[in-house]
Amino acid sequence: MTAPFAWIRPEPHGIHVAPANCWIDPSQPVANALVTHGHADHARGGHGRTIATPETLAIMELRYQTREGGLPAHYGETLRLPGDVSATFVPAGHVLGSAQIVLEHAGERVVVTGDYKRMPDPTCPPFEPVACDVFVTEATFGLPVFCHPPIEQEIAKLLAARERYPERCVLVGAYALGKAQRVIVELRRAGHHDVIWLHGAMERMCRLYEELGVPLGDLRLVTDAKKEELRGAIVICPPSALNDRWSRRLPDPITAMASGWMRVRQRARQRNVELPLVISDHADWGELTATIEEVNPQESWITHGREEALLRWCQLHQRRARALALVGYEDEDD
Amino acid sequence: MERFAALVDGLVYTRSRNGKLELIADYLRTTPDPDRGWALSALTEGLSFPAVKGSTIRNLLMERVDPVLFALSRDFVGDTAETASLLWPKPAGAVMPPPTVSEAVEALSRMTRVSVMSELPRLLDRLDPSGRHALLKLATGAMRVGVSARLAKTAFAQAFGVAVEDVEEYWHALGPPYAELFAWAADGAEPPNTGEMPLFRPFMLAHPLEDAELDLADFVAEWKWDGIRVQLVHAGGETRLYSRTGDDISHSFPEIAEALSIPAVLDGELLVRGAHQGGEAGGAASFNALQQRLGRKTVSKKMLDEYPAFVRLYDVLILEGEDLRELPWTQRRARLEALMPRLPLERFDLSATVEVGSFAELAEIRSGARDESIEGLMLKRRDSPYVAGRRTGLWYKWKRDPLLVDCVLMYAQRGNGKRSSFYSDYTFGCWDGDPDEGADLLPVGKAYFGFTDEELKQIDRYVRNHTVNRFGPVRETDRSLVFEVAFDSVHESKRHKSGLAMRFPRIHRIRWDKPAHEADRIDALRALVRD
Numbered sequence: 001m002t003a004p005f006a007w008i009r010p011e012p013h014g015i016h017v018a019p020a021n022c023w024i025d026p027s028q029p030v031a032n033a034l035v036t037h038g039h040a041d042h043a044r045g046g047h048g049r050t051i052a053t054p055e056t057l058a059i060m061e062l063r064y065q066t067r068e069g070g071l072p073a074h075y076g077e078t079l080r081l082p083g084d085v086s087a088t089f090v091p092a093g094h095v096l097g098s099a100q101i102v103l104e105h106a107g108e109r110v111v112v113t114g115d116y117k118r119m120p121d122p123t124c125p126p127f128e129p130v131a132c133d134v135f136v137t138e139a140t141f142g143l144p145v146f147c148h149p150p151i152e153q154e155i156a157k158l159l160a161a162r163e164r165y166p167e168r169c170v171l172v173g174a175y176a177l178g179k180a181q182r183v184i185v186e187l188r189r190a191g192h193h194d195v196i197w198l199h200g201a202m203e204r205m206c207r208l209y210e211e212l213g214v215p216l217g218d219l220r221l222v223t224d225a226k227k228e229e230l231r232g233a234i235v236i237c238p239p240s241a242l243n244d245r246w247s248r249r250l251p252d253p254i255t256a257m258a259s260g261w262m263r264v265r266q267r268a269r270q271r272n273v274e275l276p277l278v279i280s281d282h283a284d285w286g287e288l289t290a291t292i293e294e295v296n297p298q299e300s301w302i303t304h305g306r307e308e309a310l311l312r313w314c315q316l317h318q319r320r321a322r323a324l325a326l327v328g329y330e331d332e333d334d
Numbered sequence: 335m336e337r338f339a340a341l342v343d344g345l346v347y348t349r350s351r352n353g354k355l356e357l358i359a360d361y362l363r364t365t366p367d368p369d370r371g372w373a374l375s376a377l378t379e380g381l382s383f384p385a386v387k388g389s390t391i392r393n394l395l396m397e398r399v400d401p402v403l404f405a406l407s408r409d410f411v412g413d414t415a416e417t418a419s420l421l422w423p424k425p426a427g428a429v430m431p432p433p434t435v436s437e438a439v440e441a442l443s444r445m446t447r448v449s450v451m452s453e454l455p456r457l458l459d460r461l462d463p464s465g466r467h468a469l470l471k472l473a474t475g476a477m478r479v480g481v482s483a484r485l486a487k488t489a490f491a492q493a494f495g496v497a498v499e500d501v502e503e504y505w506h507a508l509g510p511p512y513a514e515l516f517a518w519a520a521d522g523a524e525p526p527n528t529g530e531m532p533l534f535r536p537f538m539l540a541h542p543l544e545d546a547e548l549d550l551a552d553f554v555a556e557w558k559w560d561g562i563r564v565q566l567v568h569a570g571g572e573t574r575l576y577s578r579t580g581d582d583i584s585h586s587f588p589e590i591a592e593a594l595s596i597p598a599v600l601d602g603e604l605l606v607r608g609a610h611q612g613g614e615a616g617g618a619a620s621f622n623a624l625q626q627r628l629g630r631k632t633v634s635k636k637m638l639d640e641y642p643a644f645v646r647l648y649d650v651l652i653l654e655g656e657d658l659r660e661l662p663w664t665q666r667r668a669r670l671e672a673l674m675p676r677l678p679l680e681r682f683d684l685s686a687t688v689e690v691g692s693f694a695e696l697a698e699i700r701s702g703a704r705d706e707s708i709e710g711l712m713l714k715r716r717d718s719p720y721v722a723g724r725r726t727g728l729w730y731k732w733k734r735d736p737l738l739v740d741c742v743l744m745y746a747q748r749g750n751g752k753r754s755s756f757y758s759d760y761t762f763g764c765w766d767g768d769p770d771e772g773a774d775l776l777p778v779g780k781a782y783f784g785f786t787d788e789e790l791k792q793i794d795r796y797v798r799n800h801t802v803n804r805f806g807p808v809r810e811t812d813r814s815l816v817f818e819v820a821f822d823s824v825h826e827s828k829r830h831k832s833g834l835a836m837r838f839p840r841i842h843r844i845r846w847d848k849p850a851h852e853a854d855r856i857d858a859l860r861a862l863v864r865d
Contacts, residue, residue, distance in 0.1 A: 265413075309406045
């Protein structure tokens with residue numbers, strides 16, 4: 001008998017499932033890839049065959065024009081892979097199409113979360129905890145200082161700033177896949193039905209969300225607006241455009257950013273953000289630790305983020321854990 | 335406390351000066367006494383609670399949070415008070431409503447080193463993270479919200495439509511929570527009487543002279559001496575010596591305080607007798623000699639003999655009850671010259687003007703300032719009144735060019751606050767011999783400014799990719815990057831292993847192109863010592 005979990009190995013460029021000859025979220029082109037979700041640090045183009053949810057495949061097609069080789073896996077459906085490995089895609093609650101991948105082989109079960117969160121998100125189905133032997137978790141916000149407030153509170157801050165300065169506009173930096181659409185839907189739920197103006201880089205992803213069944217209301221492009229129309233309006237752009245020349249066309253914008261990093265004052269200051277909105281698509285410290293307790297694995301493997309602190313927590317709670325040194329995962333602009 | 339916390343957060347996130355002024359003015363107008371007075375004191379860093387230290391906060395957290403998790407969090411957040419405000423556990427059971435600012439100040443001032451450990455938590459339990467942050471900042475006396483005392487006073491003046499010069503003047507006659515100041519500005523009460531008190535008057539300051547050329551018909555030149563700027567005040571039978579920040583330093587220089595008995599407010603440079611600056615005749619010792627006298631509570635006879643102090647006078651603000659500040663510089667200068675014979679020669683002399691025919695001639699004199707070991711030149715408009723602060727177009731300082739030396743980056747430390755994720759504090763060294771024959775680098779200084787934000791990112795990346803050792807927040811690099819370091823002067827010192835210490839070192843240029851073994855040697859630096 002081989003050592004436990006020897007069939008699944010963390011390598012610098014992804015998690016290798018040896019008997020099935022496939023990789024999870026590889027950062028280099030491989031023959032067979034299992035992809036948890038569409039963010040660029042997890043989903044890359046150029047693989048021979050890509051297994052992912054239909055939504056993730058659609059997102060990848062939009063980003064990399066890679067139609068061939070896509071093999072859709074619906075939530076809950078179990079795929080038989082070579083080498084007597086089975087893979088089941090389970091909702092992760094991170095962004096549209098995001099999935100945990102449940103792998104089973106030789107009586108052992110490993111769950112790879114990709115990125116996930118536990119807070120409700122109207123743009124995707126909620127995270128489903130799956131009991132397992134090895135839980136491969138993210139740790140983007142793996143420090144006890146991170147505690148994401150209810151999103152309603154942050155949306156109210158955004159709407160209050162808009163009320164207070166009717167002559168200005170509120171420019172919200174939000175990651176183009178997931179965060180932007182979630183903010184839009186939450187604004188609609190809070191009763192904001194005016195036009196929401198978009199930076200050009202947001203448009204295609206928003207259209208795709210609508211095609212996939214997430215209505216976003218009246219969206220228009222900033223390039224089509226007269227400056228007067230933008231007074232008192234909400235504009236959404238990728239974080240990189242916040243302090244860019246692009247924003248000069250806007251009427252005295254209030255710079256906001258929707259990100260979990262905004263919990264820390266100096267992170268907001270480093271980006272010249274005036275209105276920090278603590279909105280994240282990742283689990284905060286409380287969610288990360290509560291999820292490990294709920295899933296109750298024999299071992300936790302921590303992929304990326306602030307793994308040192310989460311390791312420490314596991315140690316304090318007598319839980320076996322190890323940090324994986326994967327490359328290529330970024331602290332994306334969440 | 336919630337409104338004060340919102341003000342503090344607003345100031346953290348607001349970049350523009352006008353935006354900050356509006357936030358503070360709005361708060362001061364709409365907040366009741368004495369809360370607004372305490373808040374203003376906190377913003378001007380006039381509050382101190384000796385029972386609350388940075389270590390107090392750390393210790394409180396250690397009782398509640400795992401030390402390793404606290405350290406990792408502090409390292410990421412870059413600020414102890416903010417880390418504590420985020421990590422503070424939810425109190426069990428019902429809590430009282432948040433305290434007012436006055437309530438918090440009262441409670442904080444009652445705390446002792448012992449009681450703080452039980453009483454500060456009770457206040458923290460009543461607040462949300464933002465309130466806890468504001469409270470801890472207020473309690474430790476370091477707001478760090480990008481607001482200078484001057485800006486806060488300007489906001490006060492703006493809030494109530496009074497002159498900031500008047501605010502500055504009355505400020506030093508009063509103390510927290512400045513009830514009389516609000517009574518005067520907000521409610522039209524009589525201004526506080528300052529005539530018979532030996533009060534500090536805010537200094538008039540100079541702008542650096544950029545590449546402009548000035549007309550000497552309008553401007554007069556004076557030497558810029560390398561001592562400390564002081565104000566000497568005699569009123570109501572008492573004499574006080576104030577530093578630039580308004581600190582009373584009379585006790586460190588009793589011989590100066592004793593030497594003035596005419597009711598007056600004088601502006602000058604505090605120096606120690608010597609031949610280092612400006613030659614033998616009427617010369618002054620180096621700044622290093624003056625440093626021996628600074629910060630002493632009592633002064634020995636030996637000190638007084640070895641380092642005799644005197645004041646080189648620049649200006650007179652008030653003389654025998656007459657306020658001269660509105661007069662043009664030429665008239666004040668005439669009054670000062672007339673006053674000189676009445677002052678003891680041993681303790682006072684007059685800062686001479688530099689008489690030249692043209693600006694070009696002046697530029698030549700400035701370039702020779704290094705040989706005379708003088709800091710540079712001052713240029714003052716002949717018709718300038720004496721106004722508090724730095725008003726454009728009146729006074730300029732024209733420092734001599736800095737000294738330059740090529741050093742090798744040895745250690746980098748993570749910054750605080752805005753730079754908390756960047757390696758932004760650099761320790762650099764020079765070779766103690768020929769680097770090609772096994773010489774070693776010895777640290778000669780530390781600098782954390784002089785580079786742009788973009789360069790900071792580049793150096794940060796460089797440090798991360800060239801680390802050979804880590805010691806907590808410090809990384810040792812592979813000693814391959816050369817900085818051209820600018821500094822004002824260099825002195826013998828026991829602080830560094832090299833035995834040398836620079837004054838005002840800053841990163842002048844990053845020499846990505848220069849190999850480390852071509853950096854300067856200690857000997858080259860030592861040759862620049864002028865003690």
